[in-house]
Amino acid sequence: FWSNRNQTKIIRQHGFYRPPRLPNSCLFGIDRIALIFQAAGEGWPMELFLRHFTLWGSTLQHRFLGVEALGTIEPQNLQAILSTNFTHWSMGSREKVMGPLFGRGIFTQSGPSWKHLREASRAQLASRRCNECQIFEAPIERFLDSLSRTKGPIDIHPKILNLTLDITLSMLFEEDTTNDPVPQEFSDAFNDAQFILAKRLRLQEFYWIVNGRNLRRSCKIVREYIDKLVYQRGTKLDCDPILLRDQIINLLVAGRDTTASLITWTLFLLVRHPVELKKLQKELQESFPDDSRINRAKLRSCLYLQDVIKEVLRLYPPVPVNSRTAVRDTILPVGGGPDLSQPIFVSEGTNVAYSIYALHRRPDLYGMDAEIFRPERWAEAPIVSNETGYGEWGYLPFNGGPRKCLGMDLALTEAAYCIVKILRAFPGIKLPVGERVCVVGNEKQSVGLVIFSGDGCRVSLNDEE
Numbered sequence: 001f002w003s004n005r006n007q008t009k010i011i012r013q014h015g016f017y018r019p020p021r022l023p024n025s026c027l028f029g030i031d032r033i034a035l036i037f038q039a040a041g042e043g044w045p046m047e048l049f050l051r052h053f054t055l056w057g058s059t060l061q062h063r064f065l066g067v068e069a070l071g072t073i074e075p076q077n078l079q080a081i082l083s084t085n086f087t088h089w090s091m092g093s094r095e096k097v098m099g100p101l102f103g104r105g106i107f108t109q110s111g112p113s114w115k116h117l118r119e120a121s122r123a124q125l126a127s128r129r130c131n132e133c134q135i136f137e138a139p140i141e142r143f144l145d146s147l148s149r150t151k152g153p154i155d156i157h158p159k160i161l162n163l164t165l166d167i168t169l170s171m172l173f174e175e176d177t178t179n180d181p182v183p184q185e186f187s188d189a190f191n192d193a194q195f196i197l198a199k200r201l202r203l204q205e206f207y208w209i210v211n212g213r214n215l216r217r218s219c220k221i222v223r224e225y226i227d228k229l230v231y232q233r234g235t236k237l238d239c240d241p242i243l244l245r246d247q248i249i250n251l252l253v254a255g256r257d258t259t260a261s262l263i264t265w266t267l268f269l270l271v272r273h274p275v276e277l278k279k280l281q282k283e284l285q286e287s288f289p290d291d292s293r294i295n296r297a298k299l300r301s302c303l304y305l306q307d308v309i310k311e312v313l314r315l316y317p318p319v320p321v322n323s324r325t326a327v328r329d330t331i332l333p334v335g336g337g338p339d340l341s342q343p344i345f346v347s348e349g350t351n352v353a354y355s356i357y358a359l360h361r362r363p364d365l366y367g368m369d370a371e372i373f374r375p376e377r378w379a380e381a382p383i384v385s386n387e388t389g390y391g392e393w394g395y396l397p398f399n400g401g402p403r404k405c406l407g408m409d410l411a412l413t414e415a416a417y418c419i420v421k422i423l424r425a426f427p428g429i430k431l432p433v434g435e436r437v438c439v440v441g442n443e444k445q446s447v448g449l450v451i452f453s454g455d456g457c458r459v460s461l462n463d464e465e
């Protein structure tokens with residue numbers, strides 16, 4: 001009440017506006033949390049946000065379990081939060097909410113401790129020769145070998161999760177994990193822990209409601225396995241062992257699920273778009289005529305492949321929703337007033353959620369066919385209309401500003417490499433007969449920290465199936 005009163009006073013004094021407000025039908029905004037959990041349970045959480053922004057405006061205010069919060073998909077506001085006014089924002093309650101798994105790793109930290117971890121992670125990623133394709137070779141051969149033994153249509157999604165786990169572990173421990181395959185128990189616990197954390201994130205300040213045995217058990221299995229790897233590999237401990245483990249888990253989450261999401265959605269879309277699939281296969285045949293070695297430069301020169309990847313990241317940004325919390329009173333440049341173009345006041349402690357999924361589907365940025373999978377749009381200029389000054393802030397799969405993803409280059413090379421290898425190994429890959437096809441975005445989705453298809457990704461690997 002007091003914070004609302006003070007806010008109203010400042011807004012009146014300085015002539016700020018408020019953004020449109022989502023209507024509530026229950027006291028304290030309990031209806032909002034019920035709707036969010038219903039949408040998540042039924043597989044359309046992102047479409048719910050998209051609908052709100054489409055109906056009410058690209059910056060809006062809502063009451064969530066009694067707490068006032070903001071949501072935005074406005075490029076200028078994202079630029080202010082992530083770059084221009086970077087120091088006005090923090091990760092809020094992330095350390096408390098995600099602490100059981102992420103500890104004090106890079107994703108939960110702000111200020112000097114984040115800066116230190118960012119430098120350490122940058123050095124760690126640079127030293128692993130991550131941008132060379134050799135690091136992917138052994139894991140992908142194992143993956144293709146396991147697929148070659150399957151008969152009939154399969155759900156390729158869990159196999160891709162294992163593939164990117166294998167690659168990321170090999171990269172983090174600078175050696176191949178062949179001799180000691182990743183136990184399924186670890187893989188399952190890692191998935192479960194992230195899913196439970198996503199529920200806690202949805203509850204925001206009421207995260208503690210979800211703190212059950214399952215979460216504790218899953219996090220324990222993950223921590224014990226990482227400790228074992230650190231011990232087995234005799235990793236040099238020049239820092240606090242708990243911090244080292246936290247940091248490894250953070251990089252594992254960063255690198256494994258996001259890249260798996262990108263590869264899986266690419267296959268999901270390609271088997272549903274045979275014309276685009278054929279066009280890509282033709283380019284790959286010409287670029288890699290024989291069993292010639294695939295390298296980063298060659299992958300970058302496959303222009304259609306690059307456009308396919310950009311388009312998949314547009315429609316299904318692996319991190320589809322994110323948030324920041326104001327550490328001081330600040331403003332967002334647009335979203336208020338009669339034409340929604342006036343600055344809005346944000347008081348200290350306010351949480352602002354932003355949906356990259358909804359941003360990337362704005363027809364005013366991408367055209368009336370924004371919801372259609374059309375890689376060709378990236379070869380047409382201008383995209384995300386540069387003349388409006390939106391530039392990079394209208395396309396943010398890897399975030400922007402000082403906290404931009406550190407693994408972007410690695411992820412793009414890894415995804416491109418895996419896609420080329422899969423399409424070359426299975427030229428007859430297609431949608432299984434009778435498989436459901438619906439409008440892009442209308443399929444069931446499963447959103448933990450990362451977005452996946454709720455029904456997996458079923459494919460027939462060979463023509464005759």
Ligand code: HEM
Pocket residue numbers: 106107118121125251252254255256258259262317318319322323397398399402403404405406407408410411412
């Ligand atoms: C398609 C794959 C990927 C996508 C879409 C992606 C996306 C993102 C996004 C959106 C963030 C910002 C998170 C936030 O601030 O809340 C981020 C941060 C980060 N990513 Fe990625 N990522 C990908 C792959 C990777 C890989 C392979 C690595 C390396 C193992 C990696 C390492 C990191 C790190 C260390 C950060 C933290 C940066 C910081 O807070 O300063 N990412 N990523």
